[in-house]
Amino acid sequence: MTNTEQAKMTMIAAVKAELVTSASAYTGNQDYIDEVALFNINAQKNSDAATAAHVDNSGYSADKMTAKIALTAMASNYSGKAYVKFTNLGNATLAAQLHIEPTDYLHASDSQCAKLAQEARDLMNTNIALLTPNTITAAMLTNLQSKIDAFKLIQGSSDTVHAVSPDMTRKFKDSFKPVMTNVDNLKLLTRDYETSNPKFFARLMASTVIPAINVHHTNVEVHATAKSTGKPVEGIEFSLTRANKSATTDYKGNAEIEHVKSGEDVLTGKRNGNTVYTAHVKIKRGTLNHYDVVIDSL
Numbered sequence: 001m002t003n004t005e006q007a008k009m010t011m012i013a014a015v016k017a018e019l020v021t022s023a024s025a026y027t028g029n030q031d032y033i034d035e036v037a038l039f040n041i042n043a044q045k046n047s048d049a050a051t052a053a054h055v056d057n058s059g060y061s062a063d064k065m066t067a068k069i070a071l072t073a074m075a076s077n078y079s080g081k082a083y084v085k086f087t088n089l090g091n092a093t094l095a096a097q098l099h100i101e102p103t104d105y106l107h108a109s110d111s112q113c114a115k116l117a118q119e120a121r122d123l124m125n126t127n128i129a130l131l132t133p134n135t136i137t138a139a140m141l142t143n144l145q146s147k148i149d150a151f152k153l154i155q156g157s158s159d160t161v162h163a164v165s166p167d168m169t170r171k172f173k174d175s176f177k178p179v180m181t182n183v184d185n186l187k188l189l190t191r192d193y194e195t196s197n198p199k200f201f202a203r204l205m206a207s208t209v210i211p212a213i214n215v216h217h218t219n220v221e222v223h224a225t226a227k228s229t230g231k232p233v234e235g236i237e238f239s240l241t242r243a244n245k246s247a248t249t250d251y252k253g254n255a256e257i258e259h260v261k262s263g264e265d266v267l268t269g270k271r272n273g274n275t276v277y278t279a280h281v282k283i284k285r286g287t288l289n290h291y292d293v294v295i296d297s298l
Contacts, residue, residue, distance in 0.1 A: 004221070004254065007210050008176060008180070008210055009046070009047075009050065010211050012043050012179055014207040015183060015204070015208055016039075016040065016043055019036050019040075019186075025197050026193075029189075031189060032190075032192075035185050035186055035189055039182035042175070042179035042182055043179050043182075045175050045179070046175040049168075049175040050172055052168050052171070052172070059157045061155060061156025063154050063156070064110065064151075064154045064156045064157060065158040067150060067154050067158075068110065070151075071105065071114075071117055071148060071151045072102050074144055074147050075105055075116070075144065075148075076099070076100055076104070076105060078124065078136060078140060078141075079099055079120045079124075080098075081135050082095075082120075082123075082131055082135060083098045083100050085130065085131055086130070094123065094130075097119075098120055098123065099120060110157060117148050117151075121141055124136050124141055125138075125141050173248075173250050174251075183208055186204070187204075187205065187208055190205065218260050218262050218284070219257065219260065219287075220256070220267075220281075221255070221257075221288055221289065221290045221291070222247075222255045222256075222257075222267070222290075222291050223253050223290070223291070224253045224255070224269065224294075224295055225253055225293070225295070226294075227294050227295060227298065228298060229298075232249070232251070232253025232254075233253050233271075234249055234253065235248060235249060236248065236249045236255070236269045236270065236271045236276065236295070237249075237255075238255050238257065238267060238268065238293075239268050239270070240268075240281075241265060241268065242265040243257070245257050245259075262283045262285035263282070264281075264282055264283075265281055265282075265283055266279070266280055267280075267293075269295070271295075271298075276295050276297050277293055279291075279293075
């Protein structure tokens with residue numbers, strides 16, 4: 001979720017709270033009531049989409065991932081050496097029980113990774129007479145056992161709970177369009193109360209202001225419009241060559257690329273696989289770098 005999207009969701013929550021607090025102000029105004037109902041539906045869809053698209057890192061442990069990589073390297077290496085030895089001795093049955101590919105361990109769950117490594121270690125230990133002194137030694141297996149035990153003791157998971165899918169991300173970004181339309185409609189309908197109920201008018205209009213973005217990182221924001229119409233262009237993927245990051249414009253023509261490096265870079269815009277914009281940019285550190293882009297071909 002970008003800083004801009006977070007700010008919009010904060011605004012949506014503020015509008016929702018104000019509509020609940022001031023419900024008596026628009027009692028009997030059916031058009032207003034209907035628009036509030038649509039707003040609430042679309043605001044909930046936006047909230048649900050945000051939850052679905054969020055990467056939940058709870059339980060993730062970088063130490064667990066590091067230990068898993070180390071265990072994988074040792075277990076697959078020792079298993080590969082033993083596999084060759086067993087095969088050359090004509091014992092295909094023993095060789096077939098070993099997992100010699102790193103992906104066998106890395107792509108398995110943490111518990112399954114430890115189980116596979118333990119099975120390999122025990123198999124080699126049981127048949128150590130066939131493997132010593134040149135292939136696998138008792139000391140090597142003691143080292144492997146230490147790696148297994150250490151990996152199992154580290155708290156947390158080597159994987160995120162779930163990863164963001166492009167479809168979930170797209171649905172979240174698309175969910176802003178209807179609810180923001182409701183906000184615009186409510187601002188128009190609230191004009192009825194500018195004189196008759198100025199306090200409600202002022203509070204509602206104040207709640208529709210998107211909070212200022214306080215950026216602590218180096219971010220790039222792009223606003224794209226078509227030269228022929230002057231209107232925002234949706235669906236343009238802007239990327240930074242040096243940063244190797246990208247973002248796609250929403251229905252208001254906005255895209256935000258977060259956590260990028262400062263300095264010289266190349267900003268490229270693509271639509272349907274075709275390059276429609278290229279420019280050299282100088283990115284300032286620790287701020288929001290905004291670029292208004294006009295697409296000549298549109």
